[in-house]
Amino acid sequence: MPTHKRILNIGIVGLGIAGASMIPAIIDHPGVRLAAASTRNKERLEKFAKDYNGETYFTIEELCESSTIDAVYIATPTEFHTEHVRIAAEAKKHIIVEKPLSVTLEDAEDMIEIAERNGVQLIVGHSHSFxxxxxxxxxxxxxxxxxxxxxxxxxxxxxxxxxxxxxxxxxxxxxxxxxxxxxxxxxxxxxxxxxxxxxxxxxxxxxxxxxxxxxxxxxxxxxxxxxxxxxxxxxxxxxxxxxxxxxxxxxxxxxxxxxxxxxxxxxxxxxxxxxxxxxxxxxxxxxxxxxxxxxxxxxxxxxxxxxxxxxxxxxxxxxxxxxxxxxxxxxxxxxxxxxETGRLNVIDELYRAVVEGEKPVHDGRWAKANxxxxxxxxxxxxxxxxxxxxxxxxxxxxxxxxx
Missing domain, CATH: 3.30.360.10 (Dihydrodipicolinate Reductase; domain 2)
Structure with missing residues (x-):
């Protein structure tokens, strides 16, 4: 296993089924650290803080204000993806967002453009092609x-x-x-x-x-x-x-x-x-x-x-x-x-894109096509x-x- 020259701190937005299922992959990847989570469910935040000693927030805005966080995994319902990607991108956080990227091609294009304008990576997963x-x-x-x-x-x-x-x-x-x-x-x-x-x-x-x-x-x-x-x-x-x-x-x-x-x-x-x-x-x-x-x-x-x-x-x-x-x-x-698992490959695709400059397969254009x-x-x-x-x-x- 190669030495990872940089550690990415990742925050999870949404601790439902999708957010919970990604936690083991974040923990297992040697180049990233599970650093924070946001959800409006107080009990989930308390358990997350106890289990992982991470930062906890009620909103994505609060999480993205943290200087600790390098990237976010957005595991919220599809109708919130456009707004949540905008918030993360404007805060200069790299992004993994759950599929589907959005419901309209116009929203998808807006998300791609705002990520590009702010110089952050936008990856869509977990999809089973990983x-x-x-x-x-x-x-x-x-x-x-x-x-x-x-x-x-x-x-x-x-x-x-x-x-x-x-x-x-x-x-x-x-x-x-x-x-x-x-x-x-x-x-x-x-x-x-x-x-x-x-x-x-x-x-x-x-x-x-x-x-x-x-x-x-x-x-x-x-x-x-x-x-x-x-x-x-x-x-x-x-x-x-x-x-x-x-x-x-x-x-x-x-x-x-x-x-x-x-x-x-x-x-x-x-x-x-x-x-x-x-x-x-x-x-x-x-x-x-x-x-x-x-x-x-x-x-x-x-x-x-x-x-x-x-x-x-x-x-x-x-x-x-x-x-x-x-x-x-x-x-x-x-x-x-x-x-190796599909979710681990999601995290690795983000890591390689951010740290090594490798063009990701599952970027915003790929997700828009899907x-x-x-x-x-x-x-x-x-x-x-x-x-x-x-x-x-x-x-x-x-x-x-x-x-």
Whole structure:
């Protein structure tokens, strides 16, 4: 492991599920320090101060006034991203912001411009293209050992719509629903593996539960400028789960209670009010009684659904220990060390951008291109036609650095 010549002090804005899940990666990276957190939840702040001896603030403005902080991880709801990025950038703090970057392309452009104007790095994550198996797929593709890529598919069936949700997560206009929230991951994976530049898109999205009236499923066909075809299929209605096809492993490592059919649907059905559902969601955040130990959860490489890459000379899919390659003459496993995680790669991409001047893959332009796919998927479904894209960018740099 190389010596890190500078330590970045990072503050977390928002200690919900996303903020809590990033803490182990910040702690594990030798070039950064978990220095502060901000949230309006007093109990979470008290626990954070006790557990990590960090600075605590009620607002992002207060956190960004601290001279200690070099960078912030913004893990707040999507509708706050534009304002929170502005606050951080004007305070000269480097930024990681949760996906999707925003809900409109205009807001995305404003965020990119304000980061550039203030000379700070803007990276969007955690998206699942940071995961080591996906990055290894990209490495194999770039090597040319399996020939040209023909097709890329990511199919994910799970219980997303029936996990406890806050109101904005079920409002499409605020960036809710599976196409914005989960399509962001799918399109990011597919674009990274396909070279980045999607030419056109044709999609059908669906709302099957009037009580949760946002997109709960989509089927999306993407064609790249280089001729690669791809599909992104997502269903969050808690019937069939893709874990039946991925060794029982989901996006957080081995699943618990995976044999309890429809438990998420039943939980929401038994929840008496929206207030009670929000309370369940809050309890899943940092320090809550339903919170996960994210450090312990990822004992296998996570599977964000079933990802298959088809090349001229073989196919690639994920395996609990890395990848399976179905070559012309043999099928073999490519092992990948489990010490590296996708979230650790998020932190490392920020570190390399700030300290070493390395252009990040997941910068604001990349995130805007990904957002365009989300927006056009919903639009394509409404208009029932193929749409062409205008803001796509190629993959700019290699992935898969070791820390």
């Amino acid at each position: 995961e080591p198996p996906i990055q290894k797929m990209r490495e194999i593709i770039e090597s040319g050992e399996l020939g040209k890529v023909l097709m890329i598919h990511n199919w994910y069936y799970n219980d997303w719509l029936y996990r406890p949700r806050t109101p904005e997560e079920l409002k499409t206009e605020l960036g809710g629903g599976v196409t914005y929230r989960q399509g962001s991951h799918q399109f990011d994976i597919i674009r990274l593996l396909g070279g980045g530049e999607v030419r056109s898109i044709r999609a059908v999205t669906g709302i099957a539960d009037a009580s949760r009236s946002t997109e709960g499923n989509h089927s999306v066909f993407l064609e790249f400028e280089n001729g690669i075809a791809a599909t992104a299929v997502y269903n969050g209605y808690d019937h069939f789960h893709t874990t039946d096809l991925t060794f029982g492993i989901g996006e957080g490592g081995p699943l618990t209670n995976s044999n309890v059919y429809g438990q998420s649907r039943r939980l929401i059905k038994d929840t008496k009010s929206q207030t009670d559902e929000v309370a369940l969601k809050v309890a899943s955040g940092f320090g809550g009684e339903r919170s996960k130990n994210y450090k312990e959860a990822e004992k296998s490489h996570p599977f964000f659904g079933l990802t298959i890459v088809s090349c001229e000379k073989g196919d690639i899919r994920q395996h609990p220990d890395g990848l399976i390659v179905y070559g012309e003459d043999e099928k073999y496993v490519v092992p990948i060390l489990k010490e 957002l365009e796919v989300c927006i056009k998927a919903i639009q394509s479904s409404k208009e029932r036609k193929e749409l062409y894209l205008d803001h796509q960018v190629p993959v700019q740099s290699k992935v898969g650095h070791s820390i």
